[in-house]
Amino acid sequence: MHSDRVIIEALAVETVIGVYDWERDIQQRLLLDLELATDIRAAAADDDISLTLDYAAISQRIAHFADEQAFALVETFAERLATLLHEEFAIAWLRLTVRKPGAVAAAAAVGVRIEREWS
Numbered sequence: 001m002h003s004d005r006v007i008i009e010a011l012a013v014e015t016v017i018g019v020y021d022w023e024r025d026i027q028q029r030l031l032l033d034l035e036l037a038t039d040i041r042a043a044a045a046d047d048d049i050s051l052t053l054d055y056a057a058i059s060q061r062i063a064h065f066a067d068e069q070a071f072a073l074v075e076t077f078a079e080r081l082a083t084l085l086h087e088e089f090a091i092a093w094l095r096l097t098v099r100k101p102g103a104v105a106a107a108a109a110v111g112v113r114i115e116r117e118w119s
């Protein structure tokens with residue numbers, strides 16, 4: 001696995017998310033941190049965006065994914081998003097943190113962190 005990473009930090013997206021009835025009718029903000037494994041050397045050598053993971057394109061895709069989904073659990077959001085990133089961007093390893101700010105008043109944020117690897 002490559003040790004290089006393309007990163008996206010504190011990406012804010014809006015989505016329907018939550019287990020309670022009152023959460024089914026509103027959009028809430030999630031904050032996402034991503035580490036995406038890749039080998040940046042070819043892109044750096046040729047100074048060519050097409051040879052690396054485009055963090056702008058990936059961020060846009062994630063925002064669209066969030067907008068069209070309505071999961072109960074942040075676990076489901078994280079797992080489905082990881083699969084999407086693997087399938088659409090050929091990402092073989094990632095670490096994804098999904099935070100739900102404000103969900104627990106006494107905490108700055110709660111959520112999940114997952115790592116996934118595909119061979």
Ligand SMILES: Nc1nc2c(c(=O)[nH]1)N=C([C@H](O)[C@@H](O)CO)CN2
Nearest residue numbers: 017018019020072073074075103104
């Ligand atoms: N492990 C989880 N615990 C909880 C979740 C969740 O998605 N994963 N969700 C909720 C509620 O939706 C909460 O965020 C509403 O404030 C509670 N626990």
